[in-house]
Amino acid sequence: MSNTFGKLFRVTSFGESHGIAVGCVVDGCPAGLELSEEDIQKDLDKRKPGTGLAGTTRKESDKIKILSGVFEGKTTGTPITLITYNEDQKSKDYSNIKDVFRPGHADFTYDAKYKGNRDYRGGGRSSARETLARVAAGAIAKKILAKEGITISGFVKEIAGITCENYSQKDIDRIYTTELRMPDKDAEEKAEEKIKEIIMAKDSVGGIVEVIAKGVPVGLGEPVYEKLSGEIAGALMGINAAKGVEIGSGFSCAKMTGSKHNDLMQTENKKISFLTNHAGGILGGISTGEDIVARIAFKPLASIAKEQKTITKDIKNTKIEIKGRHDICVCPRAVPVAEAMLAIVLVNALMEFKARE
Numbered sequence: 001m002s003n004t005f006g007k008l009f010r011v012t013s014f015g016e017s018h019g020i021a022v023g024c025v026v027d028g029c030p031a032g033l034e035l036s037e038e039d040i041q042k043d044l045d046k047r048k049p050g051t052g053l054a055g056t057t058r059k060e061s062d063k064i065k066i067l068s069g070v071f072e073g074k075t076t077g078t079p080i081t082l083i084t085y086n087e088d089q090k091s092k093d094y095s096n097i098k099d100v101f102r103p104g105h106a107d108f109t110y111d112a113k114y115k116g117n118r119d120y121r122g123g124g125r126s127s128a129r130e131t132l133a134r135v136a137a138g139a140i141a142k143k144i145l146a147k148e149g150i151t152i153s154g155f156v157k158e159i160a161g162i163t164c165e166n167y168s169q170k171d172i173d174r175i176y177t178t179e180l181r182m183p184d185k186d187a188e189e190k191a192e193e194k195i196k197e198i199i200m201a202k203d204s205v206g207g208i209v210e211v212i213a214k215g216v217p218v219g220l221g222e223p224v225y226e227k228l229s230g231e232i233a234g235a236l237m238g239i240n241a242a243k244g245v246e247i248g249s250g251f252s253c254a255k256m257t258g259s260k261h262n263d264l265m266q267t268e269n270k271k272i273s274f275l276t277n278h279a280g281g282i283l284g285g286i287s288t289g290e291d292i293v294a295r296i297a298f299k300p301l302a303s304i305a306k307e308q309k310t311i312t313k314d315i316k317n318t319k320i321e322i323k324g325r326h327d328i329c330v331c332p333r334a335v336p337v338a339e340a341m342l343a344i345v346l347v348n349a350l351m352e353f354k355a356r357e
């Protein structure tokens with residue numbers, strides 16, 4: 001099982017949903033970066049369960065502790081260990097999935113791959129509780145990027161087919177004050193109504209999250225095998241429940257002509273700009289200096305209360321009604337996770353870029 005992500009800025013996460021703790025070790029963070037628990041907590045609070053209509057009702061304070069790698073408020077260049085103790089596990093809610101595979105979840109594949117050695121409680125390692133570690137590490141990556149003028153933001157673009165159409169950068173900047181992390185108020189109200197219907201129907205819904213990086217210099221990323229687009233797509237596809245990633249025009253480019261799709265270039269006083277950004281800030285695997293824009297399609301979550309057909313561990317047909325506390329739509333809580341993964345990719349690309357300067 002690979003639990004490490006990144007090359008120069010490396011994140012190794014550990015922990016299970018209903019185990020003692022979840023956390024990560026971040027290796028490769030430069031010395032001298034001012035870092036406090038509050039810096040990390042700010043981002044963790046955006047992902048926390050127990051907030052929002054679409055989220056699980058599990059109550060976790062998700063209080064982060066820095067165990068190593070920071071001395072007198074600054075990083076020392078040694079491994080940074082971050083840990084959060086689990087508090088609100090209700091493992092008995094999950095006893096009915098001990099020997100039964102939840103349709104659409106990872107129970108079957110984990111069980112097969114690890115020969116039945118699986119912490120089933122709350123989904124164990126396959127639970128999105130692991131994404132807490134990504135957000136914690138991402139908070140450090142964001143701090144490194146901010147020093148270089150690179151900022152990352154994200155929002156929910158669509159829930160259950162209801163798309164945000166009318167919004168400004170200001171709406172994106174205040175996204176964490178909204179319930180569903182949608183910048184378009186009308187769309188958010190419609191999505192709230194839809195989610196209420198879905199809860200009544202004991203079901204779940206999918207959606208789309210968009211992430212944007214601003215201030216990225218020209219030249220990050222490799223031109224052939226480790227294209228920046230590929231690294232970003234891989235990182236975002238690696239988020240639990242992600243089913244598709246697109247960059248810039250994404251899948252819509254397949255319906256366009258070259259003359260509509262090309263981002264025309266111009267210059268004024270030697271300053272280069274593009275008239276559009278269908279490329280999503282990347283050409284030939286290398287950043288163009290325009291905003292990097294990526295979108296992730298998330299599936300409707302697997303754990304639904306409706307009765308479903310499935311099989312048992314000893315290969316018999318059965319039916320399951322999933323108990324426990326689950327998200328209805330993953331998107332609002334996935335926004336900080338997507339921001340974190342983009343930040344970790346960009347910090348690695350930035351470090352490689354600087355190493356070759």
Ligand SMILES: Cc1cc2nc3c(=O)[nH]c(=O)nc-3n(C[C@H](O)[C@H](O)[C@H](O)COP(=O)(O)O)c2cc1C
Binds near residue numbers: 056105131
């Ligand atoms: C923030 C977040 C919260 C999630 N919450 C749940 C949940 O409450 N119930 C559930 O069945 N899946 C949830 N998931 C998705 C599962 O972790 C994921 O579907 C499962 O591990 C199977 O992996 P896959 O969907 O990537 O194939 C969540 C995902 C994220 C990113």
